[in-house]
Each structure stands twice: as C-alpha cells, then as structure tokens.
Amino acid sequence: MPLLLASVNGARNGADGPAVPMSPADLAESALAAVAAGAGEVLVHPRTPCGRESLSPRVVGPVLAAMRGAGVRVPLSVPAGIGAEPDPAGRLERVRSWTVLPDRAVVDFGEAGAGELARALLARGVAVDAVVPLGGPAGPEPTARFLAWPVREPGRVRLVAELAAADPALVAGLRGLPPVAVLVYGREAAAWPVLRLAARCGTGARTGVGDVLHLPDGRPAGSNAELVAAARELVAASRGPAPEGAAAGATAANR
Numbered sequence: 001m002p003l004l005l006a007s008v009n010g011a012r013n014g015a016d017g018p019a020v021p022m023s024p025a026d027l028a029e030s031a032l033a034a035v036a037a038g039a040g041e042v043l044v045h046p047r048t049p050c051g052r053e054s055l056s057p058r059v060v061g062p063v064l065a066a067m068r069g070a071g072v073r074v075p076l077s078v079p080a081g082i083g084a085e086p087d088p089a090g091r092l093e094r095v096r097s098w099t100v101l102p103d104r105a106v107v108d109f110g111e112a113g114a115g116e117l118a119r120a121l122l123a124r125g126v127a128v129d130a131v132v133p134l135g136g137p138a139g140p141e142p143t144a145r146f147l148a149w150p151v152r153e154p155g156r157v158r159l160v161a162e163l164a165a166a167d168p169a170l171v172a173g174l175r176g177l178p179p180v181a182v183l184v185y186g187r188e189a190a191a192w193p194v195l196r197l198a199a200r201c202g203t204g205a206r207t208g209v210g211d212v213l214h215l216p217d218g219r220p221a222g223s224n225a226e227l228v229a230a231a232r233e234l235v236a237a238s239r240g241p242a243p244e245g246a247a248a249g250a251t252a253a254n255r
Contacts, residue, residue, distance in 0.1 A: 003204035004231055005183065006031070006039035008224050010210020011083060013051050019209050019221050022051070024063045028070035033225035034208065035074050038232040042067070043077040043106065043210065045084075053084040055094035064100045075103035077129060080117060088113030092120055104129050106160070110142040115149040118157075127156040129183070134173070136164035143177075151178040158183060158204075166193035171201050185211060192216045195231055199238035207231040 008030050012020040021030040031042045046063040048054050055078075064076055085091045091113065095105065104127040107118045118128045130149075132142045151157050158181045163170050166186065174182060183204030186194030191212035198205035207227045214220055216234055221227045 001232070001235060002198070002202060003040045003183065004038060004228065004235070005041040005043055005077075005185075005204065005206040005208075006034040006224050006228050007043045007185075007206055007208035007210030008034060009045050009047075010043075010208070011045065011053070012209055012213075016209070017213060017220070019213065019223050019226075021224075022047070024066035025070075027063060028067045028072060030224045031067055031072045031076075032070060033223060034228045035072060037225040037228040039074065039208075039224075039228045041075045041077060041104070042072060043079070043206070043208070045079055045210070053079075055080060055084045055091060055098075057094070057097050057099045060098055060102070061100035064102055077104040077106055078102045079106040079108075080121065081106065081108045082111050088117070091117055095120055095124065095126075098124070101126055103127060104158075106131055108133075108142070109146045109149070110138045114145060118149065122153055122156060127158070129158050129160045130180075131160045131162055132177075133162045134164065134170045135167055136162075147177065151180060154178060154180045160185070160206075162186070163190060163194045163197070165190055166197040168197065168201075171197065171203070187211045192234065195234060196238040199235040202239075205231065205235065 008027060009021055014022055021027045027044055045053050046060045048059055060078060067076060080091055080095055085094055105121045106129045107114050108131045110133050121128050130146055132146050159177060161184045163184055163186050184198045185206035195205050208224045215230050
C-alpha cells in the first residue's frame with residue numbers, strides 16, 4: 001500500500017474541536033494512535049504554549065523529543081513555512097539553529113526563498129518535502145520555481161502536490177517534473193476525492209485533522225487515528241486502473 005502521511009494538527013487550534021491535539025503530550029499520543037492505525041509518517045506543526053506556530057529550536061526540539069520519547073518511530077516532518085516565520089531570512093536562521101532535527105521538513109515552493117531554504121535543510125541532513133500547489137489560485141509560479149531549483153539529491157526530496165480538486169490532469173502533468181517520489185493531498189472538501197485519486201494513481205497520500213475534520217461519509221472525525229483508518233479503507237477500496245494519463249504521470253514522477 002502507498003505511503004500514508006498523517007498531518008496531526010496543521011494550522012488548526014482548539015477552536016476547531018476536540019480532535020485537534022495541542023500540547024506536545026497530546027500530539028505524541030495522537031501520533032502514536034495514527035501510526036497504530038496505519039500512518040507511515042507524521043507531520044506536526046510545533047507551537048508555542050500560546051498556540052502560535054514557531055520554528056524556534058526551543059519549540060521544535062521539545063515537540064520532536066516528546067514524540068520520539070513517547071515511542072513514535074516513523075519519520076517526523078515539520079513545516080518550514082511562512083505560517084511559522086514570515087521572513088525568508090528568518091526561516092533560514094531558524095532552521096540553521098535547530099538542535100533537534102526532524103526527519104523531513106516541508107518547504108512550500110509558493111513562498112519566496114524556497115530553493116535556498118530547501119538547500120539549507122538538505123545541508124543539515126533533513127530531507128525535503130517540496131510543496132507545489134496545483135489547480136488553485138497560486139497559478140503556475142510554484143511549479144516553475146520548483147522546476148528552476150536543481151534537485152541534486154532526488155532520494156532526499158519528495159514532491160508534495162496540493163491539489164485544489166481531484167483532477168486527473170493535474171497528476172498527469174507531473175510527468176514533466178524531476179524524477180522524485182510523489183505525494184498528493186487535498187484540503188477540506190477536496191481531501192477525500194484527492195485521496196481516492198492518489199490511491200488510483202499509486203502516489204503517496206495524506207490525511208489528518210490538519211487537512212480535514214470530517215470522515216468520507218460526512219461525520220465529524222473523532223481523532224487522527226479515525227481519519228487514518230478511514231483513509232486506509234478508502235485506499236484499499238479505490239485502488240484500480242488509474243484515470244487515463246494520470247498513471248503515466250505518476251509513474252514518470254516516481255521513477
């Protein structure tokens with residue numbers, strides 16, 4: 001079965017409901033349950049005690065240490081984006097000061113300074129998830145920025161395509177991108193249709209309260225583990241012949 005990544009909190013906060021873990025201890029517990037339900041990786045947004053996203057080593061380190069100390073043994077990712085540090089130079093300074101390193105970091109190529117930030121992370125031994133929004137208001141610029149960035153270590157770079165809708169043509173378009181591993185996901189109303197498309201195309205996929213708060217049948221999700229379990233069932237049921245053109249694109253991108 002393709003990789004399933006759990007986004008355990010995202011940009012959510014306590015106002016989004018009880019399914020959203022907030023403290024390091026709650027994040028660790030939620031991650032453990034998500035892994036037990038079938039997640040192969042975990043994405044966590046480290047936050048200060050007042051709930052603000054941060055790239056500070058004093059915030060990132062304790063969250064990662066709490067999760068690993070609790071027994072989370074799958075790769076851990078953190079976002080290195082504008083939500084935690086608006087200034088591109090500030091993002092570079094923060095990641096270079098990390099004392100506890102994640103396994104991967106998410107770099108949004110829709111944001112300024114993405115290429116330099118990705119290089120700095122790779123230099124520190126942190127693999128990169130290069131996010132390219134497709135089919136939404138960002139337009140073609142993030143894709144062009146990714147294409148202009150020389151991928152010298154394809155084994156440590158993954159293309160993460162955020163799809164605005166479950167359009168097979170968007171996945172088919174990945175055939176022209178560098179030959180790196182591919183993961184696709186959607187948010188909110190697009191989350192489950194895009195996950196079905198990912199299953200049919202054989203790419204990695206993502207779920208969790210960071211992306212969606214309801215189950216495929218519309219019921220509110222009670223936890224990340226419940227979303228992961230539902231995703232695994234959906235992937236198993238959805239796998240089959242890929243939409244015309246999409247399989248070729250995914251295969252080319254993953255070769």
